[in-house]
Amino acid sequence: MSKFDEIRYFHDHEVNEKLQSVARDPMMKALMNFTFPGEDEQVWLEQFKNVHSISDFQHQFVAYAVRQILAKSSEGFTISGFDKLDKNASYLYISNHRDIVLDTSLLNLALLESGLIMTASAIGDNLVKRNFLNVLAKLNRNFLVQRGLPLRDQLTSSQVMSEYIKEQLLQENRSVWIAQREGRAKTGNDATQQGVLKMLAMAAGDQSITDYFKTLKIVPISISYEYDPTDSLKMPQLLAQHREEEYIKGKNEDFTSMLSGILGQKKRIHLHAGNVLDKELDEIAATIENKNKQLQAIAQVIDDSIIRNYKLWPTKYIAYDLLHHTDTYASQYTEQEKQLFVRRLEMRIDPSDLVSKEYFLAMYANPLVNKLKLEENL
Incomplete structure (x- = not known):
């Protein structure tokens, strides 16, 4: 038993068995019919037998699914900034968050097509309550962020996640994606939550925050959709806040948002990789002593990069x-x-x-x- 077992994605030796366990799920059939329209079910069921790693699954199935999503619900996907990154290095990608599934899926497609190391990606466990979604997420190298825990458990969970991210980046040479905030930005205001950076810093050990963050090689990512396919779905929560009412999510709200994000019309999409945080961290270390203020300044640097490089559509x-x-x-x-x-x-x-x-x-x-x-x- 590893301390990461509750949150980790599947090891390669587990992949085939886990894939076979959901192969005949009606949702898998729907996904495969979407990805390979007109293809006989037996064809992809047979292909599943040859999938023995996450890389196999992503290359043979997930990349095709994401390209189909783009073909059917967008008018083009462009990227910039990725040519400056080292193909053999792992990076911590911190991005603005608009869509539950697509933000990280599009980043991984960009990394795949640029020959860069693909990510392990954080996903809230509240989004993968259904067994099929949980298995699919872990087959796609998602690790779980545990939500809704009591305060003491929350602290332990954050520590474990921080150490897991560190292990992925520094020992496994695996890039990591994490959103700059918990939950999607519903107002269009992209701001990094200090809590996300606090969690990342928990595994710093004896290193200063700025030195540790330099070793993680943080790359801010700006993702911009011309149309937000979930724009109207975000309205009830905004209106509840406006009326100062408590907002309670509907039973299938997250699932509906996931489907709408995938299938809804997005028009054009652009993804930009900012520069690796480096000199900015040295400057913060030299001018700010207080740890909380350092985290505040780092959050500001990430925000500035995301906002500056955000593609403004008509x-x-x-x-x-x-x-x-x-x-x-x-x-x-x-x-x-x-x-x-x-x-x-x-x-x-x-x-x-x-x-x-x-x-x-x-x-x-x-x-x-x-x-x-x-x-x-x-």
Whole structure:
């Protein structure tokens, strides 16, 4: 028994047995029919017999599934910044978080196509309660973040996860993906939670936080969808917060969000890999002594990179102009793009509900607002 057994993904020697255990699950059939339309069930069931590692599964099945998702629900996927990374090095990718499944799936497709080391990726255990999803996640090198624990257990769980991430990066030479915050950003404001960095720092041992973070080779990732396929699904929680009410998730809400994120229309998608955090960490170490303030400064450096490198699609400019009743950014979009966006808004929410409308537009406009603020402060 390893202390990581409760959270780890499958070892390669376990892969075939675990894959066979869900091979005939109706959800696997649906996934394979989507990935290989028109293919006889026996063909992929036979192919499963030859899958003996996570790498086999990702190369032979997952990459095809992600490409199918892109073909059916997007108008193109572009990347930048990955050519600066070392093909033999592992990195800790910290990204903004928009979509439960796709954020990490698209990053891994980018890494695969760039010849870089693919990631072990953090996923909340609340998202994989169903046995099929749990097995599928671990077959895809996801490790579990344990949610909803009592405070004392939470601390132990964070320590174990911190050590697991360290082992993956420094001993296994395996890259790791983690979102900058717990849960997706629903307002379009991308901000790193200090708690995420605190958890990562728990395995630092005798090293200073800044020295330890240098060894992890942190790369901020900016992911930008032209349309957010789950935009309307994020509204009830935002409206509950607006009314200062407690928001309670519906029974299948996470699952619905996962499916909508995968199948919903995204138009164009861009993924940018920022520079490895290095000199910034030296500067923080030289100018700030307090550990909490160091973590705050590191979070700010990550945020600045994500915001600066975030691709602003026409939808961001349209939403800003509609929100502020202006045509400041009219040169950034066409009339047709504006009409399409307005039609989408009218179909996704009740446009006569002014609060909903404001939140919906702000969700799209905030990445632009944040970039403008960043440029002002430079």
